[in-house]
Amino acid sequence: MGYDWISFTTDYGLSDGFVAACHGVIARFAPGVRMIDVTHAVPPQRLRWGAAVLAQTVPYLPPSVHLAVVDPGVGTDRRPIVVVTDAGVLVGPDNGLLQPAAEALGGVRSAYLLAAPDYRLSAVSATFHGRDIFAPAAAHLAVGVAPERFGPPIDPDSLARLRAPEIDAVPGELSSEVLTVDRFGNIQLAATAKDLAAAGLRRGDHVTIRAEGAMVPATVAHTFADVRSGELLVVIDSADHVAVAVNGGSAVERLGEADRFTVARRR
Missing domain, CATH: 3.40.50.10790 (S-adenosyl-l-methionine hydroxide adenosyltransferase, N-terminal)
Incomplete structure (x- = not known):
């Protein structure tokens, strides 16, 4: 064949x-x-x-x-x-x-x-x-x-296998290693939609994104247009992974490169 x-x-x-x-x-x-x-x-x-x-x-x-x-x-x-x-x-x-x-x-x-x-x-x-x-x-x-x-x-x-990425989901908070960053600057996490749901985070929630000392506000969204231009969002991408993005901009430029990000509901 x-x-x-x-x-x-x-x-x-x-x-x-x-x-x-x-x-x-x-x-x-x-x-x-x-x-x-x-x-x-x-x-x-x-x-x-x-x-x-x-x-x-x-x-x-x-x-x-x-x-x-x-x-x-x-x-x-x-x-x-x-x-x-x-x-x-x-x-x-x-x-x-x-x-x-x-x-x-x-x-x-x-x-x-x-x-x-x-x-x-x-x-x-x-x-x-x-x-x-x-x-x-x-x-x-x-x-x-x-x-x-x-x-x-x-x-x-x-056959060799990669170490499983670390993903932690607790009520109100999701922490995950990064998988990729695309050319638009969207940061794809190893966590999936299932992990986001396990953390109880859903569309419209106001959250804080933490990475290497940085703490910035964001919104859990369905698509980019759910937030204003230039605002950060947390979205499920086309591969069913959690992604951190900026509407009309680059999340990696805004947040910098990091191995791990945490998304936590704002109180």
Whole structure:
């Protein structure tokens, strides 16, 4: 079974030739396959961020080979892997990056080590496995090479997982780690709509947002227009996560970067 599409997610950025090199390798081995660039703007080495973007995106893509590289352990003994699900396959490092996306696609059916020399470049750099191992593997999977031909099977229970983000919901207060910040400056928390409800916070509540000493007022809202331009709001975003935003502005510019935010009902 092959795939018409390869999706591509990295922290490579676009100021260098890293993305183009990977595209070129894929074009050499799978010239008819189409590419979907999810993002190459994951902050460097931010695994949780990359995993969140990937997991929130793959359910909306056609059946694909999902190539993802955020790889601070490149060149070490971390495993290069292919993960098979019922709705596509994922290629990348075994460092927790792929696991949330695999779960979003229905769960891991099987996994294999990318070990076969026939499906990588002849010279493998210690610092660029995206080009030399992962991109060739993705291309060969797309043209129909079976996952089991890449190397020995891996016990799915042995795959690396990211630490679960800390979320605390008590009556009137929700505290959560940050997952991502989008280009509009909206701060996406690991907490979901269910967590907001567990804290008893609902639309129209006036709250205080706390992060690293800052305390600012906000409103729990349904959408941006529920508050005036320039005001802070707490909203459920399109991925069902709690987000801190500014109507017509940037929450991260207003509040600064932090690993954790607390939303508390004002008394």
